[in-house]
Amino acid sequence: xxxxxxxxxxxxxxxGTTAVDTLDLAIEAGSFTAFVGPSGCGKTTSMRMxxxxxxxxxxxxxxxxxxxxxxxxxxxxxxxxxxxxxxxLMPHQRIxxxxxxxPVLQGVSRRQARNAAMELLERVGLDASLATRYxxxxxxxxxxxxxxxxxxxxxxxxxxxxxxxxxxxxxxxEDLQNEMLRLQGELRKTIVFVTHDIDEAVKLADRIxxxxxxxxxxxxDTPERLxxx
Ligand code: ADP
Ligand code: ADP
Numbered sequence: 139x140x141x142x143x144x145x146x147x148x149x150x151x152x153x154g155t156t157a158v159d160t161l162d163l164a165i166e167a168g169s170f171t172a173f174v175g176p177s178g179c180g181k182t183t184s185m186r187m188x189x190x191x192x193x194x195x196x197x198x199x200x201x202x203x204x205x206x207x208x209x210x211x212x213x214x215x216x217x218x219x220x221x222x223x224x225x226x227l228m229p230h231q232r233i234x235x236x237x238x239x240x241p242v243l244q245g246v247s248r249r250q251a252r253n254a255a256m257e258l259l260e261r262v263g264l265d266a267s268l269a270t271r272y273x274x275x276x277x278x279x280x281x282x283x284x285x286x287x288x289x290x291x292x293x294x295x296x297x298x299x300x301x302x303x304x305x306x307x308x309x310x311x312e313d314l315q316n317e318m319l320r321l322q323g324e325l326r327k328t329i330v331f332v333t334h335d336i337d338e339a340v341k342l343a344d345r346i347x348x349x350x351x352x353x354x355x356x357x358x359d360t361p362e363r364l365x366x367x
Contacts, residue, residue, distance in 0.1 A: 140200075141167040141296065141328040142188055147197035149183050149353070157183040158353040160197070165345070167295075170322055170329045172339035172346045180353030181332040185298050188330065189218045201296070216244070219289030219327075221299040225281040227273040227288070233259070234269040237288045244292065251291075258287040261324075263317045279310035283317070290325070299331035303338070315341055340365065 142165040149158040158180040165171050173181040186192040187199050190211045199206045206214060227236045237255035242248055259269055262283040273281055282302060289297055302318075303311045319342060322329060333339055339346050340361040348357040348364070357364060 139167050140164045141202060142330070143200045144184070145198045145200070147187065147194045147199055149180070149187065149192060150195045156353055158187070161355055163347060163355060163358060165328065165330065167328050168326045170342060170344050171331070172343035173330065173332045173349060174334065174336055174339045174346060175349035176351070177334060179349040179351055181349055182300055183353070184349070185300060185330060185332055188296070188298060189215050189220060216292055217294050217296060219292065219294040219297045221285045221289045221297070221302045223301045223305050225273070225285035227281055227284055229273055232270050232272060233276065233284055236273065236284055237291050240288070240292050255287070255291065258290055259284070261321065262287045277310070279306045279314060282306060282314060286318070286321075295328060297327045297329045299329065301332055301334070304333070304335070318342060
């Protein structure tokens with residue numbers, strides 16, 4: 139079934155830049171989709187229209203069948219985890235609390251949320267001994283693992299990741315990619331990620347959307363078929 143759909147979606151910024159041009163795309167539940175293409179082709183803008191960080195100027199974005207225009211953004215984002223390049227952790231909270239905060243805000247008891255956070259941290263491959271540290275005391279790759287754990291803490295159906303591994307060195311990146319593949323095998327979330335690295339897209343994704351200049355979608359297919367073409 140379709141989890142996310144773009145129906146003739148356009149985004150033109152107030153300065154006249156058309157970042158996304160009549161995008162039609164249906165993303166299956168449980169798929170791992172990469173948005174690839176050169177800088178400025180509309181990948182990030184497209185992704186941010188899924189969780190309403192950006193509003194389209196034309197067309198309809200649906201999540202689980204609902205036009206997001208009519209869904210309260212706070213409610214929408216409860217079902218959509220979001221991971222950014224810089225991890226975006228809260229500097230004055232310990233690692234475990236960075237992961238536990240959202241569930242606590244949603245009414246889970248602190249003890250229960252911390253227990254769940256410890257399990258999630260283990261799942262993303264972070265050593266339990268690091269859980270009481272602060273973000274600045276972790277490496278970039280470790281922080282990125284925490285970012286993924288935090289995005290998963292509310293058990294969202296959808297996980298959005300914007301260049302999640304681009305700020306770390308190649309060895310750590312490969313490690314994170316392998317971890318992500320393993321995690322997706324277990325969780326079967328609907329994942330959409332932005333990358334400018336086609337090799338990363340081929341390695342991780344089961345569907346690749348290739349954007350080009352002017353914010354147009356050029357191709358959308360499996361990596362196997364794209365490579366064979
Ligand atoms: P990508 O993620 O592929 O690098 P973006 O979606 O960030 O592309 O940007 C697409 C285009 O929209 C670019 O030309 C960019 O400069 C422009 N753009 C992005 N955000 C804004 C904004 N807030 N105002 C005006 N133009 C923007
Ligand atoms: P990020 O990596 O978070 O997407 P960017 O450097 O792409 O950060 O953009 C930072 C901010 O500037 C964002 O709010 C984005 O919407 C805005 N922005 C990006 N490109 C443009 C542009 N060409 N004109 C105006 N604002 C832009």
